[in-house]
Amino acid sequence: MTRLSNVWSRLFRSYSIGLAVLIVIAVLAFLTPDFLRVDNLLNVLANASIVGIVGLGMTLAIASGMFDLSVGATAAFAGCIAMSLVPDYGILLGVIGGLIAGAVVGLSNGVIITELRVPAFIATMAMMTIVRGITLIYTDGKDLYLYGNPAYKVLTRRLFDTVPMPVIIVLALLAILSLVVTQTRFGRHVLAVGSNLPAAKRSGVRTSLVIWGVFTIVGVTAAMTGMIVSAQVLTANARLNFGLELQAIAVVVIGGTALTGGRVNLVGTLLGAVLVAAINNGLNLLNVPIFYQEVTVGVLLLAALAINVGHGFNPLTYLRRQS
Amino acid sequence: MSVPGDCGPPLLRAQGISRRFPGVLALDNVDFDVSPGEVHALVGENGAGKSTLINIMAGVYQPSAGTLEVKGRRMVLPNPASAQQAGINVIFQEFSLIPDLSVAENIFLNREATRGLRIDWDTMHRRTAEVCRLLQIELDPKVAVRELPVAQQQLVEIARALAFDAQVVVMDEPTAALSEVEIDRLLQLVRSLADRGVAVVYVSHKLGEVFGVADRITVLRDGKRILTEPRSALTEEQVVSAMVGRELVHTECPPRTPGKVVLAVRGLGSGKAVRNVSFELRAGEVLGLAGLMGSGCTAAVETLFGLRPMTSGEVMLSGKALLMHGPRAAIRAGIGYVPEDRKRAGILPDLSILHNITIGVLERIRRLAVIDAKKEQSIMDEYGGKLSIRYSSPAQRAANLSGGNQQKVILARALAENCQVLLLAEPTRGVDVGAKAEIYSLIDMLVESGIAVLLQSSELPELIRLADRCLVFSSGEPRGELVRGELTQPAVMALATGLANGQAELKLLRRDPLGQEAA
Amino acid sequence: MTALSTTKAKLIPSTLDWDVMWERYGITAVLLGVWAVAAVTTPNFATTDNFLNVLRQGSFVGVAAIGMTIAIISGTFDLSVGTALALVAWLTLWVGGHAGIPAALAVGVGAGVLMGIINGLLVTRVRIPAFVATLGMYYVIRGFSFIISKNAPATFRAPSFTWLGNGSVGFLPVPFIVLIVCALIGAAVLRYTAFGRYVYAQGSNSVAAMVAGVPLQSVTIMVFVVIGLFNSIAAILVGSRLYSTTPGLEPGFELRVIATVVLGGTRLSGGRGSMLGTVSAALLFATLSNVLNLLHADPFLQRVVEGLVLLVALSIEGIRQRIAERVSRTKEVPIEK
């Protein structure tokens, strides 16, 4: 009986989100013809990918039973690092520098959590302020810009004038992370840590290393997002990507990954990102004021979880342990 | 079957091991060793230092002093992985599986077969199948552990320890969640392991098992080693007194004088788990519920307490029909419940003993929203005293109590709700010998005072010691009732397995902790 | 029989006392220490006006943190307090401007409690994990308050109202008095009522609490109501302090409140925590930013420092544990034979 219900909820979880996307697209197409125009759809996909990239990282964090509230700050930080390097060292090194910056922040999150034993929620919350501050100091609160060197646009330019780069990046990332999660020891150990940390420890899993790995990945994805955003506007500053952390968590949750850890739904996360992006875009096309968009996101979140009842408030689930 | 313990060089030797935790000396200069082909039982009451020693052998803790030798080579085991590499595999008592991962992954956790970077699923599934065959259990390697019943989960844990050519296998209370049949199979398995030259460290409260399987027995008490002798040189009485450090007055079941019917259950059912359960329970009587894992006796108790939806039948409590609205309603109606899974469903670790006991009666002892401290204290004194709970102060956190005392706290909680009917599920699981005896005589005392007890237990000796009558369940239904005297292992197994009495050879020498013959 | 004679077991390991002491009084000690140091080192810190201003500033987050403390002890959580604060403050001032103080207070508190109930129902009845339920409400409430306010600021300058946030009784600032009163009430509820006991029970082990007959659902709903209550008091104080608010008031308030509670020694996973710690933590944060201002610290640096302090304060316990373990892990010692 348990098994059956699990199968069902799993099916439902993976399909309900896709269903929602289709419905929303249909409605928007009906409300405004502009929505279905190829250009617009590509923009929606691009914007979805930008949140999706960090969303994928966040999915991993949540699967390991953690959170990262510092991704917004990390994204801004990495964006600034990269932008400041490009003029002297060129695009490639700049991007690498940005990725390293993200990795460093992520890793320090992990170390703080495992070595100083600060709960992930608080640790990353503190890092959020710290990293923003550091970025401000690094940039002296000024804007960094690259009008002289639009080549940096490579991160957002459309390949062969069709597929936007972010979409390609996010798909590649999806492929890689899916492989990592399903096919590698690290991936399985991430789920183990999220599912039952003490047991994983006792079985000899290097839980600290796993957690460091997860947060490093989150940091790197955040860096990617940050660099793409600053490539869009050819500018980087400490204020970019404000509130990205909540967006990222939102798409993960809407995508149907359980907050209880131990399970992932990477595809769902991307669909969640598409859903949110599509709705915001549609409401903009319809010239709807921004705060209606926030209400929609909120309702969406609640709806998404109302659907996936079960891992919610239900102490009786302990009876499931008996067959 | 027995290999003399002192033959062959020890495979694992611990010398002069001490482990100090801030404030306590958990192990005090303990020597312990185990040789290939030997089953070395490690017994002792809770807090005697068994689990500390195990954790040191498993590389979870480091000794404060002393050395470990594996095959005569000095070793430091900084972490569990290193212990595994040294060929030491531990089956921990607490549930240590990853619910969201598959059987195969759990068995191979942290030792996954890999091809390059990728996990080699074929090999893992194949070898899982092999292990299962070895254990004579059917498990789908691909199914997620959270979807298995507890008993099978326990088997997965065991399979995990045996999946690798382990040289040393440490089993900490491996039978806690197992039914008779499964226990028998497990003990046979342990034996065959030893015969294949594996060194087995077997930790258990159940002396029956210990004497059934061990070659040598070591007793720990208060962190010190009390004795290490070949089993043949020991009687259970000696072991018990070595464990508790005093002669235990061994108690018989006092004569009972049941009163009028308190609880009448007719055609009780809950989904597929429980079907048409009917019985009458009298004041001052103990009705046992026996059955294998998943036979429905546990579920029946949970249904009576409102933890499972009652889908059919009726329950009359002293004449009045009882509506099942969940635990609160049951408690109000006068039903007390001591859950099977103390950690998960019983104790409130962060609350003081006092608060743990009174949690259920707060509404009764408050004057306009404010809890009456005096009344609360008096409840504490009454039941704390009656159950002789050992604590340093009523403000002590329940988390720091021994299993036995925690169990007594939960019992006190049920009594404080002054219930007429007491539902006991596995009242002595994970409780050590001394405390067990106390809890038995407590139950006698309560029954004496006219409380009706429904006792669900997987330990037959317990049922024999306590129950006046016993309902035996299988596949969700009671298959028959045995009264005191008829209550023997073969009879129970026959009903429980639904087989002819010929199955009696399933029986293995099992006795109750206090050393009298079970059957 | 011997086994039944009551005997007192050996005392609990001494470390536990340390834990308890640190949990209950650690942050308070830190606060007093910081005050002492600041009084000596920081010019103008120990002046009447400035110090009272610190007490005043700490009180606003502090009052909201009282409710959050109870919530976190019970093992749940509320991310919507920030936007709820903005909405309540706006409503209070707007109603105050139109219908006078009593109505304003009534509406303010009413709104806060209502939002609490909604959160509670989402968590218990719809069974959405508190984290996401309140995250959703965070967006919904913010959008809603922009919509009803049509994004105009609400202003209410009646002296008798602004006194709440800016006045003093004797020399003590009103908000600080409110904070102390709220803290005492909160502590009393936790200590002396069945509800308080249930809060700890549920946070400590919800399954066991249910089996022991704790009405989980009503407790949870009640908890969110309590948050709403204290949060709306905080909102009223803030509104009164500012004379005027917009729906965009105080972004990130929820995180500051949670940080305060956790810094106060309440365990994020529930079951343990105290009001005293929360009050001290609130005052500590206020003191910190005040001192940084008095020292003319670079605004950018201030952000870093505030984050670091939070980390350090929360690391102390973890580091202490590690040290304790390392001490008791003295490696191999030669065995005397």
Add this chain to the structure above:
Amino acid sequence: MFSKRFMAVLGLILVVAVVLSGCGAAKVEGKKKIGFSVYDMQYGFFQDMERGTREAAAAAGYDYVLVDEKSSESTMVSSATDLINQGISALIISPFKPDALGPIVDAAKAKGIPVVVNDIGGGGTAYDVIVISDNYNGGVMAAVEMDRLIAAAGKPKKVASITCEASAVYAARRNQGFEAKIKELGYEVVATLSGNSRMEEGYKVMQDILAANPDVAGAFSCNDPMAVGAAQAISDAGKSGSTDIFVIGFNADTIALEAIKAGNMAGTIQQVPYEMGKMTVDLATKLMNGEKLKYDTEKEREIFVPVNLINASNVDTLLVK
């Protein structure tokens, strides 16, 4: 009714509180001290304003104390109070939320400290003087310029208006001025959307505006970051923000000037934060010496600072400095 320990500790806090607060008032040195509370040092605009204030204060031989409101009204009130409690002789403030100036002005008045408001707004409080650049007319100015450009290029009379975050009430006047004037000039405002004052959202919003109205001919943004973002969205769409769709921003942040120079943006409305900063210090001096001020509006005690139009023709003059 509480445990002794609890009450004891609580008592201890109170005692220490009383002791500390009993230590008398701040000592005022001979040198006069100017306190400046800045809106948010994260923004280039306010960095310039702060520089102007600081340098002027130094030139006049004052001590100078800065606090950052970090875009939060309660931080604004608390840190301004911190200033007042340090015994400053004059308070200069660029308020994050003018309506919340009330308690600050009251506190300052109670100590006889003059209050000079720098830009944003006065919130109808009892400040002594406010130096304010004319947001509304800035918007009008942008409308006129945009009309000139669009007419010259002979494009359809369709424009978009990008607003700051919903709560930035005073900046919203720029869009009001722009929309009023541009409509008056016979244009259609096809979209009014918020980019939350943030560059990346300005980019997104512009994308969506383009999708819905491919024939939009101009876009006015409430601040420069969003304008820059919008301009990038336009160039990503293969058009130009200075020749195809005319983007005009507000503030003349360096980044916008660079964008204009690079031909990504048509223009911006310049405010002169640096000069405004210097001005406020002079006004503070006058007030401290009890001189009478000349206001542009007696009632509101406003002194207007002209705003100028910046476009490709005159952008270089600014970039040199």
